Amino acid sequence: MEILMCIIAGLLFAAAVYLMLSKSLLRIIxxxxxxxxGTHLMLLTMGGLxxxxxxxxxxxxxxxxxxxxxxxxxxxxxxxxxxxxxxxVIAYRAYQEIGTDNMEQMRGMETDD
Amino acid sequence: xxxxxxxxxxxxxxxVFVPLIHKRAAAIHTGWFVLILPVLLxxxxxxxxxxxxxxxxxxETASWIPSLGINFTAYIDGLxxxxxxxxxxxGSLVVLxxxxxxxxxxxxxxxxxxxxxxxxxxxxxxxxxxxVITLYMFWELTSISSFLxxxxxYDRERSRYGALKSMLITVFGGxxxxxxxxxxxxxxxxxxxxxxxxxxxxxxxxxxxGLAMILVLLGAFTKSAQFPFYIWLPDAMEAPTPVSAYLHxxxxxxxxxxxxxxxxxxxxxxxxxxxxxxxxxxFTMTWASFNAVKQTDLxxxxxxxxxxxxxxxxxxxxxxxxxxxxxxxxxNLFITAVIAAVFHLINHATFKGSLFMAxxxxxxxxxxxxxxxxxxxxxxxxxxxxxxxxGAFSMAGLPPFNGFLSKxxxxxxxxxxxxxxxxxxDTWAILFPVMAWIxxxxxxxxxxxxxxxxxxxxxxxxxxxxxxxxxxIGMLVSPIILALLVVVFGLFPNLLSYSLIxxxxxxxxxSILPPGGQLDVxxxxxxxxxxxxxxxIGVIVIGILLYKLMPKWIKMYDYMPGKVTLNQLYxxxxxxxERGSNAITNSYMTGFIRSxxxxxxxxxxGMLGFTMWAKEAFHYDASAAAPIGLYEVSLIIVLxxxxxTILLAKSRLTSIIALGGVxxxxxxxxxxxxxxxxxxxxxxxxxVSTALFLLCFYHLPKLSRHEEKRRFQAGNALVAAGVGxxxxxxxxxxxxxxxxxxxxxxxxxxxxxxxxxxxxxxxILVDFRGxxxxxxxxxxxxxxxxxYGLIKLxxxxxxxxxxxx
Numbered sequence: 001m002e003i004l005m006c007i008i009a010g011l012l013f014a015a016a017v018y019l020m021l022s023k024s025l026l027r028i029i030x031x032x033x034x035x036x037x038g039t040h041l042m043l044l045t046m047g048g049l050x051x052x053x054x055x056x057x058x059x060x061x062x063x064x065x066x067x068x069x070x071x072x073x074x075x076x077x078x079x080x081x082x083x084x085x086x087x088x089v090i091a092y093r094a095y096q097e098i099g100t101d102n103m104e105q106m107r108g109m110e111t112d113d
Numbered sequence: 114x115x116x117x118x119x120x121x122x123x124x125x126x127x128x129v130f131v132p133l134i135h136k137r138a139a140a141i142h143t144g145w146f147v148l149i150l151p152v153l154l155x156x157x158x159x160x161x162x163x164x165x166x167x168x169x170x171x172x173e174t175a176s177w178i179p180s181l182g183i184n185f186t187a188y189i190d191g192l193x194x195x196x197x198x199x200x201x202x203x204g205s206l207v208v209l210x211x212x213x214x215x216x217x218x219x220x221x222x223x224x225x226x227x228x229x230x231x232x233x234x235x236x237x238x239x240x241x242x243x244x245v246i247t248l249y250m251f252w253e254l255t256s257i258s259s260f261l262x263x264x265x266x267y268d269r270e271r272s273r274y275g276a277l278k279s280m281l282i283t284v285f286g287g288x289x290x291x292x293x294x295x296x297x298x299x300x301x302x303x304x305x306x307x308x309x310x311x312x313x314x315x316x317x318x319x320x321x322x323g324l325a326m327i328l329v330l331l332g333a334f335t336k337s338a339q340f341p342f343y344i345w346l347p348d349a350m351e352a353p354t355p356v357s358a359y360l361h362x363x364x365x366x367x368x369x370x371x372x373x374x375x376x377x378x379x380x381x382x383x384x385x386x387x388x389x390x391x392x393x394x395x396f397t398m399t400w401a402s403f404n405a406v407k408q409t410d411l412x413x414x415x416x417x418x419x420x421x422x423x424x425x426x427x428x429x430x431x432x433x434x435x436x437x438x439x440x441x442x443x444x445n446l447f448i449t450a451v452i453a454a455v456f457h458l459i460n461h462a463t464f465k466g467s468l469f470m471a472x473x474x475x476x477x478x479x480x481x482x483x484x485x486x487x488x489x490x491x492x493x494x495x496x497x498x499x500x501x502x503x504g505a506f507s508m509a510g511l512p513p514f515n516g517f518l519s520k521x522x523x524x525x526x527x528x529x530x531x532x533x534x535x536x537x538x539d540t541w542a543i544l545f546p547v548m549a550w551i552x553x554x555x556x557x558x559x560x561x562x563x564x565x566x567x568x569x570x571x572x573x574x575x576x577x578x579x580x581x582x583x584x585x586i587g588m589l590v591s592p593i594i595l596a597l598l599v600v601v602f603g604l605f606p607n608l609l610s611y612s613l614i615x616x617x618x619x620x621x622x623x624s625i626l627p628p629g630g631q632l633d634v635x636x637x638x639x640x641x642x643x644x645x646x647x648x649x650i651g652v653i654v655i656g657i658l659l660y661k662l663m664p665k666w667i668k669m670y671d672y673m674p675g676k677v678t679l680n681q682l683y684x685x686x687x688x689x690x691e692r693g694s695n696a697i698t699n700s701y702m703t704g705f706i707r708s709x710x711x712x713x714x715x716x717x718x719g720m721l722g723f724t725m726w727a728k729e730a731f732h733y734d735a736s737a738a739a740p741i742g743l744y745e746v747s748l749i750i751v752l753x754x755x756x757x758t759i760l761l762a763k764s765r766l767t768s769i770i771a772l773g774g775v776x777x778x779x780x781x782x783x784x785x786x787x788x789x790x791x792x793x794x795x796x797x798x799x800x801v802s803t804a805l806f807l808l809c810f811y812h813l814p815k816l817s818r819h820e821e822k823r824r825f826q827a828g829n830a831l832v833a834a835g836v837g838x839x840x841x842x843x844x845x846x847x848x849x850x851x852x853x854x855x856x857x858x859x860x861x862x863x864x865x866x867x868x869x870x871x872x873x874x875x876x877i878l879v880d881f882r883g884x885x886x887x888x889x890x891x892x893x894x895x896x897x898x899x900x901y902g903l904i905k906l907x908x909x910x911x912x913x914x915x916x917x918x
């Protein structure tokens with residue numbers, strides 16, 4: 001299962017990178033979203049996908065799933081959500097002010113004039 | 114801190130007070146106040162003469178960075194004292210001259226004397242330092258203050274060009290020299306020059322010895338304007354004439370000479386030293402004297418003549434190294450070369466200083482330095498004429514002036530090379546006296562050119578800006594003193610021989626000094642019919658002949674140097690460096706985020722791929738893996754379809770919804786892989802994110818809202834596939850090689866016992882690893898504030914803060 005999940009994470013990464021290399025700002029942000037999904041899945045996979053109980057003691061199970069990656073992922077989800085939100089609002093403001101979402105047109109001012 | 118240290122630091126301290134004096138005492142020329150210091154210092158250094166006369170020395174140490182062995186060690190021996198006297202003596206005369214040369218009302222004298230005093234202190238530091246790091250520090254200070262002085266009239270373009278050029282070349286040399294010093298101190302394990310000299314023979318066998326020698330010599334050659342680094346000196350003539358006289362004839366350009374002389378005890382045993390210093394010096398001498406003849410600017414002639422004379426001294430120091438290889442002291446002819454070098458050093462400082470001052474007077478009184486406009490000034494400026502004759506004849510090597518004596522000794526040393534059977538001298542020896550002789554002929558020509566083109570011939574008042582007349586007496590005092598010295602040293606050279614020359618020569622070649630004894634220095638005015646006398650007669654005869662025929666052969670210069678001169682090479686290399694670095698930067702700094710992401714991803718793939726390949730880091734072991742279930746496979750299929758939809762979607766809306774699909778699938782994965790908290794969070798956050806995406810989509814500007822099909826880009830796809838493959842391989846490899854078990858047993862055991870909770874994930878988040886959560890909350894707070902600010906603050910709408918317009 002872990003091998004398969006690694007391949008899936010790789011697939012998500014590939015799609016994310018392809019999107020990030022495109023011209024549209026929105027597609028770049030979608031790419032970052034995919035990238036964080038890939039990362040979270042990878043984190044979970046690396047903790048081991050062995051079948052154990054949900055990490056809640058009330059279950060009285062003999063083995064539990066590893067709780068540490070889950071805590072890490074929870075933190076990562078919240079942070080990436082915060083960053084994505086800021087990123088989206090910046091994009092929204094950029095649309096309002098500049099009037100384009102094409103990265104090719106968003107070059108910095110020429111400084112040497 | 115001893116008196117000697119204070120003597121070095123005194124000019125710097127004085128420099129601090131100069132602006133204050135300049136402002137407070139505006140009625141009196143600032144130079145008068147400055148003059149006190151070099152005169153005092155000169156008097157102080159004179160008191161050391163009896164000490165060095167006996168070949169003894171004084172060392173004073175003040176600790177600076179003792180933990181690194183870097184101390185401010187002042188050291189006085191014959192060589193240091195000679196230079197210190199030159200610096201303070203000529204410094205006094207130059208300050209006196211500048212009082213009359215620069216006007217109190219028109220010039221920024223506060224700046225001038227600050228720079229000049231900085232330079233004086235730095236120069237004293239160079240010649241009196243025993244520690245190589247301190248020496249280097251003062252060395253760079255001379256470069257900086259010289260830069261400031263050359264660009265004193267900074268509103269002139271030529272001044273700035275000259276200053277920049279001299280800065281680049283001398284600082285290049287200075288940095289090379291620092292490298293040489295560091296190599297030397299690594300080899301000898303000390304920063305002290307004397308301690309290094311004590312281990313000279315061991316250092317000679319070190320494999321790094323040659324490197325240290327080349328680097329130190331680069332420093333000396335750039336500072337002393339040797340071939341091919343002399344090109345900065347003619348351009349440095351844009352400085353005020355007192356500066357040219359002081360820095361670019363008497364002191365700073367001799368710092369390289371000092372360096373070579375000072376490191377002779379360490380390097381001179383090597384045959385390479387003899388060859389490099391001797392040959393470069395001699396070639397510089399001939400080349401520069403040849404080029405001096407075609408100059409039309411008086412200061413240009415003097416600049417090239419300075420280069421030429423420095424080459425002469427340098428070659429003598431190189432040839433003098435041969436004295437270390439001749440066994441018996443009694444018939445050691447090459448000691449003459451060292452003595453001649455020291456003697457000519459003094460002579461050059463005197464006659465070149467007076468010549469520069471004379472040229473400054475001509476410039477000051479006529480308004481031009483162009484020899485094509487000048488002529489017939491002999492009766493108008495008789496004193497300046499006399500000064501120029503003394504200086505120029507001494508430079509040409511005519512009796513009875515001091516230049517004659519040192520030129521004779523120069524020829525003698527070169528002729529003695531014919532008897533040397535070292536360093537393949539049997540084949541090449543003849544070149545040395547021949548080149549020396551040719552150089553001297555040209556020296557003679559340009560020397561008498563200065564006299565006859567300026568002071569004789571037709572007087573052309575219509576070409577001059579001012580009505581020429583004799584300079585005020587104050588301006589003449591300094592050159593008169595120097596010219597008097599030229600004559601006195603010429604007639605009574607033995608005034609110098611044991612007081613200054615012998616101690617300095619002994620410091621250059623200490624190893625041949627008999628214990629407790631002295632070198633035999635006797636400079637005789639008349640020494641019989643030796644080859645050098647006939648060479649001098651030949652120089653005079655051929656020189657006069659060539660000068661008379663000058664109009665016939667001067668055109669040769671138009672063809673001779675060819676298209677490529679060293680200046681053009683310098684300019685072209687600067688231009689090429691600037692254009693080249695511009696081109697390189699422009700080629701990869703495209704301004705597109707795609708390019709930069711490309712670099713990052715390609716680098717990631719390359720680094721990771723290479724490391725995994727080189728370290729054979731890839732492992733595959735599926736034995737520890739969990740079994741594949743039906744649910745997972747079906748979820749994977751959904752995930753793949755959703756991802757593909759994002760990539761292939763024509764409209765942005767489809768991509769956004771498909772991204773939501775991916776997010777919900779991921780949360781289903783969390784459900785299957787037994788992570789209820791994750792699943793909850795993921796569901797909520799994905800919903801909010803999708804809403805935000807839709808908000809963004811809705812506000813897209815109308816203009817670019819028309820949606821076009823994404824063109825497939827093979828390059829992007831290749832990089833994307835590469836990143837995906839690397840991530841997969843890394844994941845598989847990491848999973849297949851587990852080296853230790855997880856620490857999760859601790860959390861499972863203690864979640865209830867120690868923390869009193871049952872949900873392990875939540876206990877980890879708020880108890881075991883609560884700090885992470887604290888700052889994650891901070892991240893959210895910052896994000897919320899940032900978003901609020903982005904939406905609320907609209908400064909640009911007011912138009913006032915838009916600085917791009």
